[in-house]
Structure formats: structure tokens, C-alpha cells
Amino acid sequence: MSADYFRTMRIPLVEGRAFQDSDAQQSQHVAIINQNFAKDYFHGQDPIGRHFKLKSDGAVAMEIVGVARNSRDSDVFTNNDAFFYVPVTQYFNSVMTLQIRTAAGPETLVPEVTGMIHSLDAAIPVFDVESMTTVMESLNGFLPFQMGAALAAALGILGLILAIVGVYGVVSYAASQRTHEIGIRLALGAQPAQILGMILRQGLVIVGIGVAAGILAAGALARVVGNLLYGVAPFDPVTYIGASVALGVIALVACYVPARRAMRVEPMVALRYE
Numbered sequence: 342m343s344a345d346y347f348r349t350m351r352i353p354l355v356e357g358r359a360f361q362d363s364d365a366q367q368s369q370h371v372a373i374i375n376q377n378f379a380k381d382y383f384h385g386q387d388p389i390g391r392h393f394k395l396k397s398d399g400a401v402a403m404e405i406v407g408v409a410r411n412s413r414d415s416d417v418f419t420n421n422d423a424f425f426y427v428p429v430t431q432y433f434n435s436v437m438t439l440q441i442r443t444a445a446g447p448e449t450l451v452p453e454v455t456g457m458i459h460s461l462d463a464a465i466p467v468f469d470v471e472s473m474t475t476v477m478e479s480l481n482g483f484l485p486f487q488m489g490a491a492l493a494a495a496l497g498i499l500g501l502i503l504a505i506v507g508v509y510g511v512v513s514y515a516a517s518q519r520t521h522e523i524g525i526r527l528a529l530g531a532q533p534a535q536i537l538g539m540i541l542r543q544g545l546v547i548v549g550i551g552v553a554a555g556i557l558a559a560g561a562l563a564r565v566v567g568n569l570l571y572g573v574a575p576f577d578p579v580t581y582i583g584a585s586v587a588l589g590v591i592a593l594v595a596c597y598v599p600a601r602r603a604m605r606v607e608p609m610v611a612l613r614y615e
Contacts, residue, residue, distance in 0.1 A: 357407030373407040378423040512544040513599035533604035544596030
């Protein structure tokens with residue numbers, strides 16, 4: 342990593358310093374660790390100034406000069422494991438990634454940046470030039486989540502349509518079966534609003550049972566699909582409450598149509614209904 346890496350990638354340092362130009366090959370080898378590294382290996386102690394070695398290169402001890410906030414370094418699927426950064430001036434790699442932050446459109450700077458690199462050495466190959474937006478829309482980014490969300494949304498909409506049709510059909514059938522009863526109630530002085538409330542309550546009881554069963558089933562499956570979720574907890578109360586309220590409102594609308602029809606039944610017609 343270069344001296345401006347953390348500023349470019351907007352990874353804040355919670356302690357210590359960033360890499361400096363003085364961190365050269367001949368100077369003390371340094372490293373910046375993330376928060377999980379400090380937690381796993383130093384257990385609450387201050388890691389700044391401490392040293393560690395790699396098994397592959399036990400002769401070189403690296404001094405910890407900073408602690409960076411946890412970040413995903415390879416893809417959005419990988420958890421924030423213990424991780425450390427080293428300066429490129431002390432650990433050269435022939436294949437490097439150049440990160441550039443710009444206020445203008447990144448595509449417009451590709452020729453200029455490529456030209457600057459070739460001005461240093463015309464033989465340096467430059468490949469896989471792409472914006473961070475393009476990277477995040479790839480298979481290593483949010484594309485699988487977007488595809489999964491689109492599929493889940495389509496299935497959810499289909500399930501919602503089936504639920505509306507089912508609730509409407511059940512309430513409508515139940516209301517038709519009670520036509521004779523409704524006629525008697527109207528003949529005895531029941532108000533149409535009372536009939537409307539009776540049918541709506543019957544429908545909402547069915548919906549309430551269904552919503553409660555759905556919440557229990559969702560809670561049981563939450564741990565199974567927890568790894569497929571991003572940006573929301575498996576037991577997020579806002580999601581559960583929002584979905585329940587939305588289903589309740591939609592079911593109420595589905596119940597209203599047969600209930601409205603039931604309250605308009607003529608008493609004499611209903612009394613002759615078989």
C-alpha cells in the first residue's frame with residue numbers, strides 16, 4: 342500500500358499513523374492492522390509499537406504503526422477477518438492495483454492515467470482498467486445480491502397476489518354462506534355498518550392467523566438464509582413489522598369488497614336464499 346491508500350479508499354485510521362514515504366526498504370518494516378487483528382491477537386492491549394513476524398518470513402519483524410477500521414478487502418462476501426497492510430516500498434509486487442479517486446467521470450481519465458504510467462516506463466502493461474462502480478456490479482460485488490433480490494421480489498409479488506386472491510375468495514365464499522343469516526340480522530334491525538364490520542372481522546381473523554404463522558415460519562428460517570442477507574439482520578424488527586402491516590392493509594382491502602357486497606343484501610332476498 343502507498344502512503345495515500347487509506348485516504349483514497351476512505352478507510353479511517355482509528356489509532357496510529359498511515360504509511361509514510363520514509364517507510365523505505367532499509368528502514369524498520371512496518372504494518373497497519375485492522376481492528377479484528379488487534380482484537381484477536383492483542384486482546385484489548387495497545388498494539389501500536391508492538392512487533393510480529395510472518396511464518397513465511399520469520400527473519401523480518403514488522404512494527405505496528407496504525408490500526409485501521411475493519412473493511413472488506415477482497416469481496417463483499419468475505420467477513421472482516423484479521424488483516425494487515427504493508428507499504429509497497431518495503432514489499433514490492435510485480436502485479437499491482439492502482440486506485441484513483443476522482444471527482445470527474447472515471448472513464449474520462451483512463452487515457453490520461455495510462456499515458457502517465459507509460460511515461461514512466463513504456464513497457465509496463467496496463468490492464469483491467471475499470472471503475473469501482475463496475476467492479477461492485479460484478480459477480481464479486483453486488484450482482485448476486487441484486488439477482489437474488491430481484492428473484493425474491495418477483496416471488497414475493499406473486500405470493501402477495503395469490504394471498505390477495507385467496508383472502509378475497511375465502512371471505513367472499515364465507516359471506517355468501519351467511520347470506521341467510523345476514524338477511525335475518527338486517528330484518529331484526531342490524532345496520533349495514535354492523536354487517537360490514539362482522540364480515541371484516543371474520544376476514545381479519547383469517548389474515549391474523551396467517552400473518553402470525555408467517556412470522557413464526559420466517560423466524561425459524563431466518564438462521565438458514567442469514568448468510569444470504571446483506572445490510573439487514575435476519576431478525577430485523579422493522580422488516581417484520583413493515584411486512585405484517587403491509588399484508589394487513591392489503592388483506593383489509595381484499596376483505597372490504599365482499600363485506601361491502603354483503604352489507605347491501607336486501608333482507609327479503611336474503612331470507613329466501615338457500
